[in-house]
Amino acid sequence: MSEERKKFGDFGESLAAEFLERKGYKIIERNFRRRFGEIDLIAKKDGKIIFIEVKSRKNRKYGTPEEAITIWKKQRLRNAAFAFLQSHNHHDADFGIDGVFIEAFDGKYVIRHLENIVEEQ
Secondary structure, three states, X not given: OOHHHHHHHHHHHHHHHHHHHHOOOEEEEEEEEEOOEXXXXXXXXXXXXXXXXXXXXXXXXXXXXHHHOOHHHHHHHHHHXXXXXXXXXXXXXXXXXXEEEEEEEOOEEEEEEEOOOOOOO
C-alpha cells in the first residue's frame, strides 16, 4: 500500500471515529488485528459492542465504498469480531458490525453510517 493511501485511510478512520463519538459511541480500540481479519474501530454504545469497518474513497473509479464490502470481507469481519470477543472474555456480549463509508469530493466529505452490515451467525 502506498504511503498516500495509508495516510488517507488513517484520516478516514479518524474522521469516522469523531463522527461516531458525536453520535454517542465510545471508541474502545482501533485496528484490532488477528490472522482471521482486522477491525478498524471497536466501540461501545448502549451496552453493545460495535465493530466498525471504515472504507474511504476519493472517487468512484472502483465503485462506492459500500461496494468494497464483499461476502469474503464480511466473513473476515465476522471472524475478527469473534476473535475479539473471545480474547476479551465477552463470549455472551451483544454486538453488531457496522460500516462507515466516506467519500471525498472537492475537499468535502460525505459520511454514511450503516448499522448491522454483517448478520450474526
